[in-house]
Each structure stands twice: as C-alpha cells, then as structure tokens.
Amino acid sequence: MATPLHIVVLAAGQGSRMKSSLPKVIHALAGRSLLNHVLTTARGLQPDGLHVVIGHGADQVREQTPGSDIQWVIQREQLGTGHAVAQALPGIPETARVLVLYGDVPLTSPETLSRLAAVIARDCLGLLTVNLSDPAGYGRILRDSRGDVTGIVEQKDATPEQLQISEVNTGLLGAPAEKLKRWLPALSSNNAQAEYYLTDVIALARTEGLGIQVSQPDEPEEVQGVNNRAQLAQLERWFQHQQALMLMAGGASLADPARIDIRGRVETGHDVVIDVNAVMEGEVVLGDRVHIGPGVVLRDCRVGSDVRVDAYSLIEGARVDQGAVIGPFARLRPDALVGRNARVGNFVEIKKSSIGAESKVNHLSYVGDTTMGEAVNIGAGTITCNYDGTSKHHTTLGHGVFIGSNTSLVAPVTLGARSVTGAGSTINRNVADRELAVARSRQRNIPDWVAETDDDQDSKKKGED
Numbered sequence: 001m002a003t004p005l006h007i008v009v010l011a012a013g014q015g016s017r018m019k020s021s022l023p024k025v026i027h028a029l030a031g032r033s034l035l036n037h038v039l040t041t042a043r044g045l046q047p048d049g050l051h052v053v054i055g056h057g058a059d060q061v062r063e064q065t066p067g068s069d070i071q072w073v074i075q076r077e078q079l080g081t082g083h084a085v086a087q088a089l090p091g092i093p094e095t096a097r098v099l100v101l102y103g104d105v106p107l108t109s110p111e112t113l114s115r116l117a118a119v120i121a122r123d124c125l126g127l128l129t130v131n132l133s134d135p136a137g138y139g140r141i142l143r144d145s146r147g148d149v150t151g152i153v154e155q156k157d158a159t160p161e162q163l164q165i166s167e168v169n170t171g172l173l174g175a176p177a178e179k180l181k182r183w184l185p186a187l188s189s190n191n192a193q194a195e196y197y198l199t200d201v202i203a204l205a206r207t208e209g210l211g212i213q214v215s216q217p218d219e220p221e222e223v224q225g226v227n228n229r230a231q232l233a234q235l236e237r238w239f240q241h242q243q244a245l246m247l248m249a250g251g252a253s254l255a256d257p258a259r260i261d262i263r264g265r266v267e268t269g270h271d272v273v274i275d276v277n278a279v280m281e282g283e284v285v286l287g288d289r290v291h292i293g294p295g296v297v298l299r300d301c302r303v304g305s306d307v308r309v310d311a312y313s314l315i316e317g318a319r320v321d322q323g324a325v326i327g328p329f330a331r332l333r334p335d336a337l338v339g340r341n342a343r344v345g346n347f348v349e350i351k352k353s354s355i356g357a358e359s360k361v362n363h364l365s366y367v368g369d370t371t372m373g374e375a376v377n378i379g380a381g382t383i384t385c386n387y388d389g390t391s392k393h394h395t396t397l398g399h400g401v402f403i404g405s406n407t408s409l410v411a412p413v414t415l416g417a418r419s420v421t422g423a424g425s426t427i428n429r430n431v432a433d434r435e436l437a438v439a440r441s442r443q444r445n446i447p448d449w450v451a452e453t454d455d456d457q458d459s460k461k462k463g464e465d
Contacts, residue, residue: 244262
C-alpha cells in the first residue's frame with residue numbers, strides 16, 4: 001500500500017511589494033489566481049490531504065478559492081516557512097509523506113511535482129533546486145566534497161563565497177511527516193530575518209543520516225515566484241508563450257505568437273489561423289480551417305470548421321456551426337446558436353437564440369430569446385422586444401422569413417414561413433405563412449411646415465429675376 005501523500009500549500013504572506021489591497025496569492029495569472037494554479041496542479045497528484053496555510057486576507061483567499069477538499073489552516077503570526085508548515089502538521093498523520101508548495105509559485109508542472117513526490121520516503125527527503133545565472137535573492141544549496149547536499153543558506157545569512165553558488169533552493173521540498181513533527185519545534189529563529197526557516201530541516205536531516213534526493217524542473221520559470229507586479233507580468237508572458245507553442249504544435253497558425261492570450265483550455269483543428277490580440281478564455285474548441293480575426297474574444301464556446309470570426313467580435317457561451325461568418329464587431333451571448341453558413345454581421349447582438357442555417361443578420365440588430373428557421377433575412381436595425389420589464393418572451397420565425405429594416409418584433413410573436421414585414425413596422429401579432437405585415441402610420445406630406453428664412457426669400461427673388 002502506497003504511503004499517503006499530504007500537500008501543504010503556504011499562502012499566508014501579505015505580498016507587500018505587490019502594493020495591493022488583495023492578498024498576493026489571489027492576483028491573477030492567465031485569468032486564474034496564483035493559488036488556483038498551484039491547487040490545480042496539486043490535485044493532479046491525487047493527494048490524500050490538501051492543506052492551505054493562510055494568514056493575511058484569509059477571508060478573501062477562502063472566498064475566491066473554491067474546493068471542498070481544502071483543509072484551511074490559519075497562521076496567525078507570520079514567523080517564517082517552518083512555522084507555517086508546523087501549523088498544518090496536526091492535521092497530517094505521522095505515516096504520511098508531506099510535499100510543501102507555495103501559493104505564489106504558480107507554474108510548476110505536474111511532471112516536476114511528481115518526480116519530487118516520488119523520492120520522499122521514511123528515510124529520504126526530496127528537494128527541488130534550480131541553477132540560475134542570477135541567483136540573487138535565493139537560498140544557496142550547500143554541498144560537501146562528494147556532492148551531497150548538506151544544507152541551505154539564505155541570501156541574507158550567506159558568506160561572500162556562498163553567494164557565488166548558482167544552485168538555489170526553490171522552496172519546494174518533501175519530507176516524512178514524523179520527521180517534520182519532531183524537527184519543526186526544534187527550529188531556531190536566530191538568523192537575519194528572525195524567522196523559523198523550513199530549509200533548516202535539510203541540515204537536521206543530514207545530521208540524522210537521512211538521504212536528500214535532489215530533482216530539478218524542466219524550465220526555471222516553473223519555480224519562479226511572484227513578489228511584485230513586474231515578476232507577475234514576466235510569468236504571464238512566459239506562460240502565454242508556452243500556450244502559443246502548444247497551439248502551433250496542434251495545427252494553428254498565429255500571426256504573432258507574442259500577441260495572443262489563453263486563459264483556459266483551447267482545442268484546435270488543423271489549419272486554424274489566429275490573428276493578433278485574440279483572447280481565449282474558459283473552454284474553447286475551434287474546428288478545422290477556422291479563421292479568427294484581430295482582437296476577437298472567445299469565451300467558453302465551440303466554433304465549427306470553416307467559420308470566419310472577423311475583427312473585434314465577442315463569442316461567449318455560444319456555438320457557431322460550420323461555414324458561418326461572424327462580425328466584425330458582433331456579439332454572441334450565452335446560449336446563442338448560429339447555424340451552418342449563417343451570417344451575423346457588424347454591430348449585431350445575439351442572445352439565447354438559434355439562427356437557422358443560411359440565415360442572415362447582417363447589420364445593427366438585436367436578436368434575443370428567438371428561434372429562427374433557415375434562410376431567414378433580418379434587415380438592418382431590427383430588434384426583438386423580448387423583455388416587458390418583468391419577464392422574457394419568445395419570438396419564433398419560420399423558414400424563409402424576410403424582416404424589413406427597422407422592424408420591432410414585440411414578443412411573444414410568431415411569424416410563419418416566408419412571411420414578410422414592411423420596413424419600419426412594429427409587429428405585435430402573429431403573422432401567417434406568406435403574409436405581408438405592415439404596421440406603420442400612413443405618410444403625410446404637409447407643405448410649408450417650416451417657415452421661410454431670409455435666405456429662402458433672397459433665393460426666390462433671384463429666381464424671379
């Protein structure tokens with residue numbers, strides 16, 4: 001039977017260098033909080049316990065971090081990483097392996113964490129280190145003449161010789177719970193920061209003859225922490241670059257890989273083309289040969305093959321079927337369905353409606369709570385009046401309906417197949433198949449309605465001359 005694995009995530013710090021009223025760990029990277037990234041990866045290891053140590057802004061962190069599997073632990077005084085882990089130990093059995101992560105180190109890969117967790121044993125600690133060209137700010141890894149790890153020295157406590165070491169501590173480590181429960185109460189705060197360092201357990205383990213297995217991440221950015229907004233921006237760009245590489249590997253062409261933002265999961269077919277400044281959030285699925293124009297925002301949507309989404313359109317919670325054309329400047333709201341080869345043009349908003357195959361809503365229109373048949377034509381300036389101030393009402397348009405420009409369809413209303421409305425009509429009664437509905441007052445032209453001006457008089461005299 002495998003030894004239980006418990007994960008402790010340290011998320012109690014204030015993050016004063018962020019200059020923010022928000023706790024550092026709930027600042028967003030790629031649309032999700034730093035802590036959310038860490039917890040998502042941690043859950044991939046299927047731990048037997050997930051403990052999050054919080055302090056500053058504890059209520060905010062809890063409110064913005066869903067998960068019934070989380071055991072919240074309060075660190076009332078921030079006295080260092082060793083003290084923080086000690087607060088979680090009462091909820092962890094002595095027989096468990098403990099993996100310590102940090103809520104402000106968001107992009108460690110599942111593979112890196114799996115390798116680290118695998119080496120934790122009753123007689124062995126796991127330590128994640130990384131070699132940096134500029135190790136400033138990090139604790140240095142101390143090794144003996146045989147290359148074995150003997151300890152970690154924090155930068156503020158390091159000698160000039162130790163500061164030359166390029167191998168540094170990432171903060172991520174694993175140890176048997178029974179050892180931590182004995183070691184952590186024995187830690188000393190006699191150091192430059194007057195804190196209880198978790199890293200001091202490395203020297204204690206060495207003293208007791210325990211093995212210390214070191215592993216390293218595939219990329220140094222995986223273990224980069226966020227201490228200020230500049231570091232957050234750097235990690236955001238690295239993460240987005242990785243997303244762009246994955247999209248291109250999957251068959252998508254990007255006009256500029258540096259100008260795309262993925263804030264969720266994107267699945268693409270072959271020969272997809274994505275122009276600059278596209279933003280994709282949530283779950284987005286793009287079929288083969290989809291063309292995404294500049295500035296498009298896609299959020300929790302499915303886009304079928306051969307669809308073109310033109311510039312600055314927003315598609316949210318909607319589905320677009322094969323061959324349709326959307327935009328530019330179109331908005332598809334949740335529960336919109338655009339059928340095969342349909343067209344939704346500029347400054348058109350579709351909400352909770354199905355647009356039938358081959359139908360066209362080309363200009364300046366609002367369609368809400370509507371079922372539309374095939375080959376329907378909606379003239380410019382048409383709106384469905386679906387809300388009476390209390391309730392929403394439905395509009396039904398049969399196949400081949402032609403709606404004249406500037407028509408108001410007052411729901412609930414049904415227009416039969418191939419019916420027509422005259423431009424400028426307000427339709428509040430059902431229209432049968434093939435009927436013409438005209439609902440507007442008769443035009444009257446009243447002469448001399450506008451008084452003559454002096455210029456009119458002068459023009460009239462010149463004409464008489």
